[in-house]
Amino acid sequence: MRDAVLNGTATQVDPGEETFAALESRHGLGLYVPRGITLTRGQGAYVWDADGRRYLDCTAAYGVASLGHCHPAVVAAISHQAATLIACSGSFGNDQRAQLYAELSTVLPAGLTRVFFCNSGAEANEAALKFARLTTGRTGVVAAMRGFHGRTAGALTATWEPKYREPFEPLLPGFNYIPYNDLAALEAAVTDDVGAVILEVIQGEGGVQPGTADFLQRAQRLCSDRGALLIVDEVQSGFGRTGTFFACESVGLQPDILTMAKGIASGFPMGAVALGERVVKLSPGQHGTTFGGAPLACAAARATLRILRAEQLPAQVAARGAWFLEQLRAIPSERIRDVRGRGFMIGVELTEPAAPYIAAAQARGLLVLNAGTQVIRLLPPLILTEADLAFAIGVLTEVLCSPSI
Ligand SMILES: Cc1ncc(COP(=O)(O)O)c(C=O)c1O
Structure with a gap:
């Protein structure tokens, strides 16, 4: 494949030859800690990985996809x-x-x-x-x-x-x-x-x-x-x-x-x-x-x-964000030190490193970010529905209350 690229006969890399993750790791600079999945599609508040698994995206690609992915x-x-x-x-x-x-x-x-x-x-x-x-x-x-x-x-x-x-x-x-x-x-x-x-x-x-x-x-x-x-x-x-x-x-x-x-x-x-x-x-x-x-x-x-x-999204975010914060504060986990933020910019500070909980949430179909080592950060699309919020609360409750994580 490398020769084909160099002599100009390769127009596209065959993904079957190497996994996407391997290609990224081989040619990228390694500046990001890999999350272990390759996202290939997004619609609204959801993204799908290369294996077809769906995730609620409370990262919004670092707070970018405010209207959700691929808003019509x-x-x-x-x-x-x-x-x-x-x-x-x-x-x-x-x-x-x-x-x-x-x-x-x-x-x-x-x-x-x-x-x-x-x-x-x-x-x-x-x-x-x-x-x-x-x-x-x-x-x-x-x-x-x-x-x-x-x-x-x-x-x-x-x-x-x-x-x-x-x-x-x-x-x-x-x-x-x-x-x-x-x-x-x-x-x-x-x-x-x-x-x-x-x-x-x-x-x-x-x-x-x-x-x-x-x-x-x-x-x-x-x-x-x-x-x-x-x-x-x-x-x-x-x-x-x-x-x-x-x-x-x-x-x-x-x-x-x-x-x-x-x-x-x-x-x-x-x-x-x-x-x-x-x-x-x-x-x-x-x-x-x-x-x-x-x-x-x-x-x-x-x-x-x-x-x-x-769609008056800022006002909707004010109302839903307040409810979201309240629900997060009610999670009965001793691992939570503080829950803070405004609207859909929320941090859940833990008493220990956040990485294992972020990985556990991902395994359950919820993508969240970190901010530093001990804060789980949520920057979801502004279009999140009440059902989406309830799903996020359910997953975070499960992982933060689990004795085995
Ligand atoms: C408050 C703030 N300022 C500036 C930046 C840098 O923006 P960019 O990554 O688009 O250069 C960021 C990125 O996270 C940010 O959060």
Whole structure:
């Protein structure tokens, strides 16, 4: 097969020759701990593996498939756009991009009037840090311990977890990490050389830790008093995941810069940065991207926004998420230390490593994520029904109460 690939006679690899898992392991970089199954199909809240087994997907592909997998409106929008215009650079206007700007502006937090489209959460944060530096001329950045903002150089510097960051140092200078929700530390950290404070409203990778309204609002006030910009990272919490369109709304926060990705286009890669009036006006060449804001991504995002609104999914997530949290809190397991979160962004912290329980849930047809070693994280599609939730509760109760796991 290798020779056929090299001499150009192989157009497709015969999966019978090696298992999919073996192919991935042979050619991939091994950057992810394998879950032991190969997903080949998705529909709604469910995915199927190569052997035809069905799973309720409470990972939503890292919180991306907000409308579920292959939502008909998104499939139709992508298919239609793919047959119309796939690529269009930022040098030219585009009907899909223009309409997405307008439609997004109706759901963004107040005061965010301009948007830059890119391709991922890390890129959105990278751009946000650049825009803050351009605006303020300052290099200092305050970020939070346990915060996660992505893997590119700037976003990685803002990410606290030392094991992600330290092997790549030196990264950007001037970053200071404070304990999340610590008002005194925040007050002391936002000095005259700080150009930006970057925070999640609910820390996702850091263990699903909600920020207090006090802390987040103080960050906003300090930034405005001391000439810094507040960057709020809603890459994970945006687009209805926490029961409001943006998590900012639930804590009365008005960021200067808001970053988005994940659920924005139902799995089609896309990121975005929204800017308020305190951010300097940018001019041609100061930032850019080849793929950002391309028609296919914009069409997928427009379909996603339309369904989120038409089906009032944020409100549905608020109600069902509250019930879900209540049911999780009622699981009679001594292994559970805490259950927290908002909407469909939920963490179940255990008193021991979560991995065996995540594997046991998978064996019973439920896919969940971890956040760190001891937290089971649930980021299900926003379309989950009451029956789906009951199934998830049943499986988690069974595995967390089982004496033999
Ligand atoms: C809050 C937050 N910011 C940024 C990122 C990075 O996004 P991406 O993986 O699309 O670069 C993530 C990814 O998990 C995230 O949760």
